[in-house]
Amino acid sequence: MAIRELKICLLGDTGVGKSSIVCRFVQDQFDHNISPTIGASFLTKTVPCGNELHKFLIWDTAGQERFHSLAPMYYRGSAAAVVVYDITKLDSFQTLKKWVKELKEYGPEDIVVAIAGNKTDLGDIREVPMKEAKEFAESIAAIFIETSAKSAINVEELFKKISRQIPPLDPQDVESNDSFKLSRQPLPLNRRCC
Numbered sequence: 001m002a003i004r005e006l007k008i009c010l011l012g013d014t015g016v017g018k019s020s021i022v023c024r025f026v027q028d029q030f031d032h033n034i035s036p037t038i039g040a041s042f043l044t045k046t047v048p049c050g051n052e053l054h055k056f057l058i059w060d061t062a063g064q065e066r067f068h069s070l071a072p073m074y075y076r077g078s079a080a081a082v083v084v085y086d087i088t089k090l091d092s093f094q095t096l097k098k099w100v101k102e103l104k105e106y107g108p109e110d111i112v113v114a115i116a117g118n119k120t121d122l123g124d125i126r127e128v129p130m131k132e133a134k135e136f137a138e139s140i141a142a143i144f145i146e147t148s149a150k151s152a153i154n155v156e157e158l159f160k161k162i163s164r165q166i167p168p169l170d171p172q173d174v175e176s177n178d179s180f181k182l183s184r185q186p187l188p189l190n191r192r193c194c
């Protein structure tokens with residue numbers, strides 16, 4: 001079975017839950033006391049998709065403004081970007097729109113964009129209506145999903161949706177042996193998750 005290495009980055013305001021989403025996806029854990037990411041963290045997870053295995057090389061970026069200038073290193077060469085906002089913080093949705101604009105201007109032309117509204121377990125203090133976020137995602141042909149890293153809601157589904165959106169390989173491109181690698185990845189800086 002062909003293995004494809006797919007670089008994926010997570011972008012979004014600090015505190016929206018990017019690291020928590022990655023931690024839930026890769027380790028099926030949630031840490032209430034998780035620290036803000038410094039620079040970026042790197043993790044991998046391999047999932048089946050049709051006749052292929054997708055090895056996600058996940059770059060979880062730091063949302064604090066002081067790290068903003070590092071972001072291009074992580075979205076360049078990415079097959080997909082997950083842009084996260086916190087459904088209880090309207091500001092984080094405005095920040096998401098800025099990230100989407102930056103990706104459209106400077107990101108890879110064919111990048112798959114997924115918009116994730118995190119913290120759905122806090123629905124009673126919601127500030128961003130689902131309809132508004134969904135319509136925005138549709139307007140830019142992005143994947144849309146609401147997640148809860150805490151309650152393990154839709155985190156796997158988010159990455160499944162991304163997998164399905166990646167066009168399958170042309171069989172002629174696959175080497176005769178069963179491993180095919182597509183990545184042009186930088187070496188990991190660190191592998192901390194939570």
Ligand SMILES: Nc1nc2c(ncn2[C@@H]2O[C@H](COP(=O)(O)OP(=O)(O)OP(=O)(O)O)[C@@H](O)[C@H]2O)c(=O)[nH]1
Nearest residue numbers: 014015016017018019020036037063119148149150
């Ligand atoms: N209730 C709730 N809290 C969450 C959820 N996801 C993350 N959190 C909490 O939100 C806070 C920030 O989470 P992080 O995962 O560190 O956020 P981040 O986006 O990685 O932040 P930076 O690394 O600074 O960019 C932590 O206190 C988490 O425990 C969720 O789904 N529900």
Ligand SMILES: [Mg+2]
Nearest residue numbers: 018019036037
């Ligand atoms: Mg983080």
